[in-house]
Amino acid sequence: MSQPTGLVRTGIGPIDRDHLHLWDLFQTLLEKDLREDEALAVLKELLAYTRYHFGREERLMQEIGLTGEPRQAHIHEHAIFVKRVENFLELLQNRAAPKTTGLQAMVEEIQKMHQLPTLPQLDPAKRVVAFLVDWILNHTSGMDVELANHTEAAKGPLANQDFSFLESDRPAAS
């Protein structure tokens, strides 16, 4: 698969492959006309894979001896993102309530916090997904690239490094 526009490569193989996989899951949610149960299954997989991926990055931080603010800030962003995906999942799961009030509120909150281009053609659920995609792009080009820079500073050129220690059992697809 070619590199999607806007998704920056870090130069760390396992991390970049994870980003592509997450990207695919997001595109499935955005572009395919999924039934609600299918969308929920994809979102659950996305949450599981996101946790796994963040775990790998945090393991890398440990491996290169990254401490202090750069480590704390990065881990903090991961935690906020996981919370958002969890909230989103929870909202979709409890949508037995009339309409999508919870989702609409989340969309409004997101739009207040971030000057996102308005996406009027998308329903509230897809707008939340669009926000999550936007987050991933920003996070990858910011903190993940910084992590790659720290890794290079600590251990030398990325191309010469063996990142196989990051390979461990992936979460089972749901």
Ligand SMILES: [Fe+2]
């Ligand atoms: Fe990442």
Ligand SMILES: [Fe+2]
């Ligand atoms: Fe990250």
